[in-house]
Amino acid sequence: MAANYAVERKIAELAVRRASILTNKTFHSLVKGTVSKEDKSPVTIGDFGAQSAVIGAVLHAFPGDAVVGEEDADVLRQDENTRTLVWDLVKGAVEESAALNGEIGTIQTAEEMMDLIDRGNSEGGPKGRIWALDPIDGTKGFLRGGQYAVCLALMVDGEVVVGAMGCPNLPVDPANPDGERGVLFSTAKGAGAIQKPLNSSLDVEGTPIAMNKVTDLSQASFCESVEAGHSSHGQQAAIAKALGITKDSVRMDSQAKYGSIARGDGDIYLRLPTSKSYQEKIWDHAAGKLLVEEAGGVVTDSVGKTLDFSIGRTLRDNKGVVAAEKDVHQQVLDAVMAELSKASL
Numbered sequence: 001m002a003a004n005y006a007v008e009r010k011i012a013e014l015a016v017r018r019a020s021i022l023t024n025k026t027f028h029s030l031v032k033g034t035v036s037k038e039d040k041s042p043v044t045i046g047d048f049g050a051q052s053a054v055i056g057a058v059l060h061a062f063p064g065d066a067v068v069g070e071e072d073a074d075v076l077r078q079d080e081n082t083r084t085l086v087w088d089l090v091k092g093a094v095e096e097s098a099a100l101n102g103e104i105g106t107i108q109t110a111e112e113m114m115d116l117i118d119r120g121n122s123e124g125g126p127k128g129r130i131w132a133l134d135p136i137d138g139t140k141g142f143l144r145g146g147q148y149a150v151c152l153a154l155m156v157d158g159e160v161v162v163g164a165m166g167c168p169n170l171p172v173d174p175a176n177p178d179g180e181r182g183v184l185f186s187t188a189k190g191a192g193a194i195q196k197p198l199n200s201s202l203d204v205e206g207t208p209i210a211m212n213k214v215t216d217l218s219q220a221s222f223c224e225s226v227e228a229g230h231s232s233h234g235q236q237a238a239i240a241k242a243l244g245i246t247k248d249s250v251r252m253d254s255q256a257k258y259g260s261i262a263r264g265d266g267d268i269y270l271r272l273p274t275s276k277s278y279q280e281k282i283w284d285h286a287a288g289k290l291l292v293e294e295a296g297g298v299v300t301d302s303v304g305k306t307l308d309f310s311i312g313r314t315l316r317d318n319k320g321v322v323a324a325e326k327d328v329h330q331q332v333l334d335a336v337m338a339e340l341s342k343a344s345l
């Protein structure tokens with residue numbers, strides 16, 4: 001019988017929940033402790049804190065597992081002020097999530113916190129149990145008050161089998177955008193996908209989610225990145241035209257895009273390569289891709305190849321992402337390939 005990964009999924013949900021408490025606190029505090037990384041992208045005290053909160057939970061439950069995490073603790077080891085800010089956050093989140101600590105443990109000291117962050121240093125690969133973690137996906141969105149997500153997935157022998165995603169700023173009910181915010185998505189391979197309010201009680205099972213059945217592609221809508229540097233907006237507009245799509249795209253940061261199409265807020269998510277050299281990171285796609293597949297979608301790269309999570313920290317054998325409901329994915333992919341081939345002529 002195939003493994004159902006119910007325990008891993010539960011732990012992933014609890015880990016993401018604890019980290020979301022932490023990021024939500026950072027979001028509402030004046031101090032974000034933003035530091036610029038080597039590639040000029042931002043990282044905040046929330047990113048570091050969330051990485052330790054999640055890895056602590058995963059390793060408490062599964063001490064032998066490996067983790068590919070986006071961040072490392074170098075800055076915190078060098079800069080006492082930032083370290084103290086992050087440690088205050090982590091301590092607070094651990095205290096506030098006391099009801100979860102029996103299953104996901106605590107973090108006792110700033111040293112332990114930094115060691116946990118650095119346990120995200122796995123190189124990934126084709127064998128064994130490896131978690132992929134993006135402690136804050138869409139850090140720019142986080143800083144501008146838009147969408148962001150805490151994203152965690154388990155890969156076994158290079159295949160994504162569990163995903164959990166906390167989206168603290170996403171409306172629980174898309175029809176009521178001014179209502180309650182904070183959504184927890186989760187999924188396991190072959191077991192479907194659900195969403196529940198991030199602050200629901202622990203025994204709430206969640207509501208199954210499914211992609212829209214698209215019968216007429218011209219009525220479909222895109223979910224797209226905010227940053228023009230992350231996906232080519234011009235080519236996307238041309239693809240929309242080719243498919244007869246006239247609805248405005250919904251723009252949002254982070255893997256909340258995968259969550260949104262998985263629950264039917266939009267229909268298609270494209271990430272069109274903007275540079276030949278950029279390699280997508282596994283933590284930017286692992287949880288979201290399984291959510292979409294388990295909600296009735298297909299996810300490939302921009303030439304129709306399966307995303308290969310088994311070759312390290314990046315998706316270096318893939319270019320871009322095309323995610324759509326399974327009956328229309330091929331049609332969308334054809335339009336994407338036709339448009340991208342013009343650029344290489």
Ligand SMILES: Nc1ncnc2c1ncn2[C@@H]1O[C@H](COP(=O)(O)OS(=O)(=O)O)[C@@H](OP(=O)(O)O)[C@H]1O
Pocket residue numbers: 041070134136137138139140141224225226227228229230231252253254255274278281284
């Ligand atoms: N050049 C380039 N091309 C493609 N992708 C890039 C690029 N640079 C960064 N990133 C990664 O994009 C992650 C955020 O993606 P989003 O879809 O949220 O982008 S956007 O802000 O909505 O445009 C972002 O994730 P976080 O760093 O976790 O925020 C990056 O890993």
Ligand SMILES: [Mg+2]
Pocket residue numbers: 041042043070139
């Ligand atoms: Mg980043």
Ligand SMILES: [Mg+2]
Pocket residue numbers: 134136137138283284
């Ligand atoms: Mg990211």
Ligand SMILES: [Mg+2]
Pocket residue numbers: 047070134135136137138139
């Ligand atoms: Mg990130």
